[in-house]
Amino acid sequence: MTEKSSSEAIRERHASAQARATDDRAFAAWIDGETYETDETVSTYDPVVDEQITSVSVCDASDVEAAVEAAWDAYEGEWNGTSPPERSRLLFEWIDALKGQVDELALLECLDTGKPITDARAEVEGAIDTLEYYASACRTQTSKTIETGDNLHLYTRHEPYGVVGQITPWNFPIWAAAWKLGPALAAGNCSVLKPSATTPLTTIRMAQLSRDILPEGVINVIPGTGRKTGGPLVEHDDVRKVSFTGSVSVGEHVMKSAAEHIAPVTLELGGKSPFIVFPDADLETVVTAAADGIYYSTGEICDAFSRVLVHEDVASEFIERFVSRAKEYVLGDPLNEETTMGPLTSEEQFETVADYVDIGQEKGATLRTGGDRPSDPELADGWYVEPVVFTDVDNDMRIATEEIFGPVQTIQTFGSYEEAMKLANDTEFGLAAGIGTESTDIVHRAAADLEAGLVYVNEYGPILPDAPYGGFKQSGIGKDLGGEALDHYRQTKSVYVNLDDPTL
Template sequence: METLKEQKFAALDTKREFYQLIINGERKDSLNGGVYTVINPATGEKAAEVSKASIEDAEEAVRAARNAFDHGNWRHFPVNKRSRTLNKIAGIMRSRFNELVELEILNTGKSLAAAQGQVMQAIEDFEFYAGAIVGHRGAVNSMPGSFQNVTEKEPVGVCAQIIPWNYPLMMAAWKIAPAIAAGCSVIVKPASPTPLTALVLGEICMEAGVPAGVVNVVPGAGSDVGNFLVEHRDVDKVAFTGSTAIGKDIMAKASQTLKRVTLELGGKSPNIIFEDADIDAAVDGSLFGIFYNSGQSCEARSRLYVHEHVYDEFIAKFIEKTKRLKLGNPFSKDTHVGAIINRDQLNVIDGYVKSAVADGATVLTGGKEAKIDGYENGFWYEPTVIINVNHEMEAVKEEIFGPVAVVMEFKDEKEAIHLANDSQYGLGSALWTKDHARATRVSKQIEAGIVMINCPFSAFPGTPFGGYKQSGFGRELCIETLDLYTETKSMISYYGSRPLNPFAL
């Protein structure tokens, strides 16, 4: 079998009908011949066929990653050489930007603007860690007497990285970039519905000069391949983004071999609009906060709390603009809201809306599956706003993962903070106010890893991303992420002129 390098990447076209596994620097069919079909959510039609990894394939990927880490030279590359390789990965991605955007849209049904922003951030992730790793090193620490302490940062080892379906390429970059920057080897398991851009990213890593076995990509079922990787004794760390329920299961399984674990889990993020806010800015930011990526974001600001004095004004403007959001052709620059990932998720979203109505809530707009000319077989849901809700409703407590906002009034700052924190989750949060002191005071009391102040954006390379409570632990997208992929070794040496004799014998 030809390796990717032997093919000279002549065949590495981004969009194709069939995608293979990436193991040990090779494109490979599954050992049992397994293949599955990936669907374009916007149309309901086939996007491509993909080799389906089996447990035997996952074992081969683990062996390749283990061998690359234990006996290869990537971890021993000078930091500046690893840095140049990450920059080369970013450069190749930039040269193929439009191809990656097209493929991400075909695989997810997301809008053009969303895909462009996410592919660009994936590129910038590699550029960020190319720089960050250069300064991530040990230290020389002063000690009393004739002693010196030197610390070194060493890669943690083989890492299993389990990627969600809502941001397939961006989340793959969030995990691959810091891991290989630190010198680790990785086995990436993309979500079954959305493996295409992760597979292409694996190929790009090889093209850029990452040695065989350092980056392996094995799309397959989480129930077998995912669990196998989590439990494998030769896997040293697991990084997972996904639901809280699965995160708890991964943590329990990983505990049997004391793996390092990073979990970025669910969210039900609050969005607080105070009476002194710029209402127009709050409306526009709140629209983006919940309807961006079709609401399929872990930090989607889906719980809106609006001060009673501006509630009517806010709701009127928010509903008017929600109704103007455009659904349809994902490749059109005029489209705001893309498709839902599949029929099952569409039914989950609709189920939460129906349960809220049954509990007495009122749907002001949306609340049903969208029917779009030319996309009748796709999976679409109308942007939805629900009022007359309370914290006992499932639609308010649970992560819907769709374009659904629930809106409540509050009387004062104390009540707003209480409502915002009344959740098992603590990932994102947002607040809108012109009062700097209030913004600082409230931010310090919000139980969430991210607070967006007069801003709808939650993630930039270099800014920590992660949650409190049942939204997980560990921070991604920042310099501190490198600590999650390294061990700190402490070495104490004595440089005195007389031999030590602690027992005085």
């Protein structure tokens, strides 16, 4: 097959998939239970062929105002009066609608982000599992009675904020939306959610599938840019709580803006997560874990294992195995089931990764493999980069300290437990960390010593809705997931009831 025909074949395949995914769909804002068109639109692109999938509405301050007003109307008119069992029933009904469209949602996610279709389907299922967790947790919320004396009845109430503002990132659109919406709705809030302008399609479709199930205005989706849409949302005086996932720099701005009207914030920000390979580790196991941790989702994941720290006694063999493993990834069309790595999501991210590969070599790190675009002519128009492995890396190099958000692995060595901990914690981030060892003693000691909100042992993941997810230091404030996330969407009230002796 010639280069031209290869390129034409993949373009035709993706054009057909795009038509199936978007046919008769209006990807506009979703406000007050219906599609809400705006004058301005932005295009979302398929990163495999760098062609437009569809155009999406861009919301401005007036549209944000309409969404916040619709959310308050829904909260005060109906949603605040629903009991936890009723909210749970409605959420499960919405979940059933989502389950009926798993293939459609997976295809949209695949096209919009470039994720392999198998990964996209797993992430749709993960989003649904998250919503199921909170639909169940909705019924288990309890208050507390505090023992005092016979003349006082003291108890607590947990009450929703009312309307919350939520901003999700471009790398895990549907899963991140579920992380935000699940606890917020279960706690009794209404949501105004801004997805990324780059990858908004599945979030909009999720909201559309709530039609005639959730009351109008409970979920509002306002696509657009951070400046035009996100800014007015977090600055809005009637948004009582803000949850943001994204970069540290934007998170700082969100926190400052929310502080202007004393709205509490949950921030899930960046990471530069270490995976520590101790000398007793099973190398086959930890090579797989470290590779999964940096090459899953093409490295565009905040808790990626982007720094491997390996004991000097096993470093040579580990590096040899890891480089071989990196070369095994199948870069290809994400629509093909056998593809294990898709493109980066955008040209901007491709340029960022390419710049870091150059920076690493300029500063003396050794590029063991990767960094080039694949030679397959079918992939020539996509934002592909071969998996990267750097060795001879120091902790003062930018590739070892800055979040790259791509398939770039750095490998460093250590000689003692103390040195490993010092290297691992020598970062401004603290989202995740990994431990590779067969020693229970090392596992528990290292888990205590690592400055990270998540610790994975001998694996990368899993991420379950049952446990809180969030980081230390500049990786964020508060938690997504788990029962703890419910607390971030509720306010606690203490009620003192003074009692007299009963009289007849």
